[in-house]
Amino acid sequence: MSAADExxxxxxxxxxxxxxxxxxxxxxxxxxxxxxxNNDQESFAKASTTVALDLGQLGLDDGTIVRLYGTPxxxxxxxxxxxxxxxxxxxxxxxxGSSPDMCAHLRTYAEVFRxxxxxxxxxxxxxxxxxxxxxxxxxxxxxxxxxxxxxPVLSVDVRRRDDVLLIVEILLAMLEARIAEVAHDxx
Amino acid sequence: xxxxxxxxxxxxxxxxxxxxxxxQANTNVQLAVLTSGDGFEVASYPSGRPSTAKVAAxxxxxxxxxxxLSREAGLSHAxxxxxxxxxxxxxxxxxxGTSPQxxxxxxxxxxxxxxxxxxxSRNLCKELEAELTKTP
Numbered sequence: 221m222s223a224a225d226e227x228x229x230x231x232x233x234x235x236x237x238x239x240x241x242x243x244x245x246x247x248x249x250x251x252x253x254x255x256x257x258n259n260d261q262e263s264f265a266k267a268s269t270t271v272a273l274d275l276g277q278l279g280l281d282d283g284t285i286v287r288l289y290g291t292p293x294x295x296x297x298x299x300x301x302x303x304x305x306x307x308x309x310x311x312x313x314x315x316x317g318s319s320p321d322m323c324a325h326l327r328t329y330a331e332v333f334r335x336x337x338x339x340x341x342x343x344x345x346x347x348x349x350x351x352x353x354x355x356x357x358x359x360x361x362x363x364x365x366x367x368x369x370x371x372p373v374l375s376v377d378v379r380r381r382d383d384v385l386l387i388v389e390i391l392l393a394m395l396e397a398r399i400a401e402v403a404h405d406x407x
Numbered sequence: 408x409x410x411x412x413x414x415x416x417x418x419x420x421x422x423x424x425x426x427x428x429x430x431q432a433n434t435n436v437q438l439a440v441l442t443s444g445d446g447f448e449v450a451s452y453p454s455g456r457p458s459t460a461k462v463a464a465x466x467x468x469x470x471x472x473x474x475x476l477s478r479e480a481g482l483s484h485a486x487x488x489x490x491x492x493x494x495x496x497x498x499x500x501x502x503x504g505t506s507p508q509x510x511x512x513x514x515x516x517x518x519x520x521x522x523x524x525x526x527x528s529r530n531l532c533k534e535l536e537a538e539l540t541k542t543p
Contacts, residue, residue: 252475253475254468254471254472254474255471256445256467256471257444257445257508258445259414259443259444259445259447259507260413260445271444271445271446271467271471272468272469272472272475292468294446296460296461296464297464297468299465300468
């Protein structure tokens with residue numbers, strides 16, 4: 221298989237945003253996980269946390285293999301964000317819509333990945349939102365506009381395979397549009 | 408951020424004493440860090456170095472990756488990870504039976520013989536395992 225048949229997408233976002241769950245929801249095999257016990261219950265009350273990466277794989281109908289990498293959430297593991305961001309064709313940033321820190325997290329991760337993967341499309345998925353409550357999406361759109369960053373913002377339930385597939389497909393469509401744009405500019 | 412408050416003070420004190428004795432007995436060891444599975448420094452010697460928190464976080468990531476790779480390769484359990492640099496080496500060793508899960512990262516200058524360093528580090532792990540599993 222050539223490298224052109226393989227694409228790399230990174231799922232990032234703060235601890236507890238659902239990165240491991242999202243990758244597990246769509247991966248063709250049980251993802252490689254590096255979860256350990258969480259000793260930082262003050263920051264987020266969950267039993268385990270990813271400390272290196274998650275790795276899943278999604279095969280598309282045309283034979284393309286999409287490798288799905290998940291980052292650790294905590295900023296003490298930010299060295300992994302940079303490592304995993306290299307060579308990614310796009311980044312899916314997952315946020316917790318019920319968190320008071322959602323906008324701060326958006327700024328942090330968008331800034332890092334805009335630097336690590338500046339030409340690659342970014343998509344923001346917001347989980348734990350209430351139905352018919354667009355305020356978290358509006359808040360994220362406002363932050364992105366302030367940053368001069370163009371990225372779609374969608375509500376997503378990462379436990380649902382169809383939701384995760386949808387955001388992956390949108391990211392790939394963004395990539396195709398960008399490639400077509402570049403080709404048009406060249407000609 | 409004080410990460411040590413997350414861990415029992417007796418565990419931190421005992422571990423620091425062991426790391427100090429290890430570092431003094433192996434003079435080419437520049438830094439020894441006991442790190443929790445999720446990347447927090449439990450104890451270190453010498454303490455207070457700016458790089459210690461990063462070494463702790465990276466050590467836990469490397470330990471988790473080496474265990475994941477060992478599982479994928481059908482090797483059951485990863486014993487240790489060795490990084491040989493131009494001017495020194497880094498060892499990351501997982502401890503067994505402790506709660507929380509911990510690993511040891513050792514940074515040594517290039518003049519240290521790798522086999523000797525590995526032998527001494529494994530002995531330190533056994534001492535730490537004995538201390539940490541009997542501490543309530």
